[in-house]
Amino acid sequence: MVGIVGYGAHVPSYRIKVEEIAKVWGDDPVALSRGLVVNEKSVPSADEDTVTIAVTAARYALARAGIDPKKIGAVYVGSESHPYAVKPSATIVAEAVGASPELTAADLEFACKAGTAGIQMSMGLVDSGMMEYALAIGADTSQGAPGDALEYTASAGGAAYIIGKENTIADINATYSYTTDTPDFYRREGQDYPSHGGRFTGEPAYFKHVLSAAKGLFEKTGTSAEDYDHACFHQPNGKFYLRAGKILGFNSDQLKYGLLTPNIGNTYSGAVPLGLSNILDHAEPGDEIFVVSYGSGAGSDGFTITVTDEITEKRDLAPKTQEIIDNKKYVDYAVYAKYKGKIKM
Template identity: 65%
Template sequence: MTVGIVSYGAYIPRYRIKIEDIARVWGDDADILKAGLKVNEKSVPDVDEDTATIAVEAARSAVSRAGLDAQRIGAVYTGSESHPYAVKPTSTIVAEAVGATPVLTAADFEFACKAGTAAIQTCMGMVSSGMIDLGLAIGADVAQGAPGDALEYTAAAGGVACVIGNKESELAAIIEDTYSFTTDTPDFWRREGMPYPEHGGRFTGEPGYFKHVLGASKGMMEKLDTKPEDYDYAVFHQPNGKFPMRAAAMLGFTKEQIKPGLVVPRLGNTYSGSCMMGIAATLDQTEPGDRIFATAFGSGAGGDSFSITVTDRIEEIRNNAPTVEELLADPIYADYAMYAKHKGKIRIA
């Protein structure tokens, strides 16, 4: 059965902080950091924004972009590692906000930065089985990084929602297939009650990111008997600007293929929204018939790959909601003090 993306929507807070402003506080060399990370600035949530509000905005854009009746949505799954409640689902808040309640099923997902794509896979299965008409899969985060930690330079805020369905006349993009590669690799973690995650430093690259991104990507292309030149675009999880470029080169993809979706230099790492943000930015620019190869990565660790073909429907819905480029435009820059206040790094006893 054909299954794919009926609609999509993104949300990025307007506030940003430049790498220089973080480096100045900790005495780091901003030029070296920017050259190494290939990130110039990152998004910062407003004081009243969290994963739930970001997920709601992305979901509303996805529903309005295609003019959907939200009552058709039978499943709402929100992937994040920064849900505002330890016990209270984000997904029920989203379902109520978009008018999908009473929804058949709702749950929150967690698998580091690939929780959103895991939600897409789950919606694909439920739609294909006939259990639901439409599924809403969201990847959203207000990413955490301890003060002075390397993560603080990239941990950003944003989210993307995808409506998954199987009526061919409604599909803006067909998901041809998906493939996952997963192992127990503890490269990144946060224990219950701890405010910030910890990481294995250099081990987050290998055997974390590259083993799983390459494993999932190669498995996907072997499954479909495709190769990099069969695709017009490629998107890889974007913890920084260096890793996706290196992964693309290792797999045989070109800089031109990944450039449209490589938003991390101006956005930072939106964790569960990272790969999905790259897909959304790419869909904003595609033409009917274009093919997109995408691989998400989540620490812990695993990779989810997708092979996507864009349909004529993309031209009917694309301009009905803000594009990623529009969301990145006109930022409001914060200094470190404002950033710390917005992120809750300053706590009043």
């Protein structure tokens, strides 16, 4: 059985509240918070980017896994905000965590689901026997144009997963993907900010893919929502997350630990990996987890996961997701704009 041997999360400590952004653009903060189910979001500082987030998360994953990093045979970093257009993030991460140069490494991009794509790739490589361990990371410092709706949600954060066969803390039982060419969100080379299809990003983009992947996974495994203790979906905002869960038959107790967007915003490639890390922080041995990611363009990856007895011994070996989120400091719009490069010299 292939599964998660170690996991780690990281979210920048700076936050900006929805009302602070709304004050600049003259929007109604109460209506925005209720409509998006987002209260505040994380902000990367001047020296934080996708790579620094990925390295920190990977080090926490290694601390929980308790393995020699030189046994890692692959490193994948999924993101749509790699700091270099031509220069891999994965090589920096691999060397920073002490992995052997005798490995394969690559950057992945599929909007917000590049991290889960990395997990699937890692599963295949480990299950085939090509390598003992593989490291998959989803991390982003996402962009939103000044005054655009995305500015209220686009944030920063990520999580890392070491995939292996021995001493797993959670076994991955099945995976299923659903993908079409649906251009709901895109950013061309050289553009600072992405374009999006407004309400089109809900239907037929997000909901079609998330629900199709979830129903396909239910059919593949012969299960339904009531068979799971926890569920996590991609969360561009809290509203989409909760609606998808309700349509599929999940209740609020099953959904609560996976939903982080209200307090950190949409971390894009880090969204589902972070939601899953928080679930693992709270899950008990034997708990069943249902996970579906989403990436614009568009596609979803689904997983069913069973927590093992190892979780009780390993999860306290690194900072927990909520502890990281709770370590925060608020900034105003001017500081936020400076750190996000919105002020052009």
